[in-house]
Amino acid sequence: MFKHFHDLTPDDINVEFQTHTNQTDGHNSIREVLQRAHERGLRAIAFTEHVRRSTDWFAGFAQAVRAEAAHFPDLTVYVGCEAKALNVAGGLDVSDEVRDQCEIVLGSVHTFPKKFGKFDDYDKNDPQQVRRFAEIECELALGLLKYAPIHVLAHPGGMYQRRFGAFPSDLFREMMLATRVQNVAIEISSSYLVDVPAFLALCAELNPLVSIGSDVHELDHVAKCRDMVNYELRK
Numbered sequence: 001m002f003k004h005f006h007d008l009t010p011d012d013i014n015v016e017f018q019t020h021t022n023q024t025d026g027h028n029s030i031r032e033v034l035q036r037a038h039e040r041g042l043r044a045i046a047f048t049e050h051v052r053r054s055t056d057w058f059a060g061f062a063q064a065v066r067a068e069a070a071h072f073p074d075l076t077v078y079v080g081c082e083a084k085a086l087n088v089a090g091g092l093d094v095s096d097e098v099r100d101q102c103e104i105v106l107g108s109v110h111t112f113p114k115k116f117g118k119f120d121d122y123d124k125n126d127p128q129q130v131r132r133f134a135e136i137e138c139e140l141a142l143g144l145l146k147y148a149p150i151h152v153l154a155h156p157g158g159m160y161q162r163r164f165g166a167f168p169s170d171l172f173r174e175m176m177l178a179t180r181v182q183n184v185a186i187e188i189s190s191s192y193l194v195d196v197p198a199f200l201a202l203c204a205e206l207n208p209l210v211s212i213g214s215d216v217h218e219l220d221h222v223a224k225c226r227d228m229v230n231y232e233l234r235k
């Protein structure tokens with residue numbers, strides 16, 4: 001399902017591997033997202049709904065995705081989920097039952113465990129605190145990579161980038177190297193990346209497995225990452 005950066009063909013890029021629907025915080029139905037994916041000429045799409053260990057609706061959701069997918073024979077449709085890191089030891093907020101139903105599991109950092117405090121506790125005017133934030137996010141991601149049953153590290157450095165701008169390149173490098181060791185894909189995220197050319201340059205240098213994800217929450221997001229990657233690679 002995932003290729004190393006240097007092996008990517010146009011077909012490999014022509015996918016959308018992070019999608020949310022109105023089952024959680026997305027705005028659209030499965031059908032609407034599939035219709036747009038079809039219109040945008042995508043080859044494959046993964047529905048990667050937000051889940052937690054307590055999620056009890058997943059079986060119905062997975063069934064709905066597979067039923068709707070039958071109306072779009074030109075699209076390869078995957079059932080997946082996005083789960084967050086619970087600690088630095090790779091604890092993942094998903095039940096085995098949900099995981100067993102998924103063809104693609106995204107692991108991401110969405111919050112900090114209590115001992116690190118809240119995001120807002122970090123003062124953006126204090127370089128040491130800003131650096132510490134990046135290090136914690138990296139540590140949580142490394143825990144996922146080493147110990148969690150994930151296929152993709154989703155929006156790496158995303159929490160930092162939403163608050164402080166471009167993520168420190170030494171830590172991106174550390175994460176990317178770890179994805180290589182663990183054979184996990186790292187997501188190219190059109191939604192979170194602040195410095196896309198720098199991230200793609202690092203991909204070109206380290207040649208990790210990559211995933212293409214727009215973090216779709218509305219129809220206009222569908223295929224955004226594909227278009228961004230194609231644009232950057234053509235430059």
Ligand SMILES: [Zn+2]
Nearest residue numbers: 082108154155
């Ligand atoms: Zn996410």
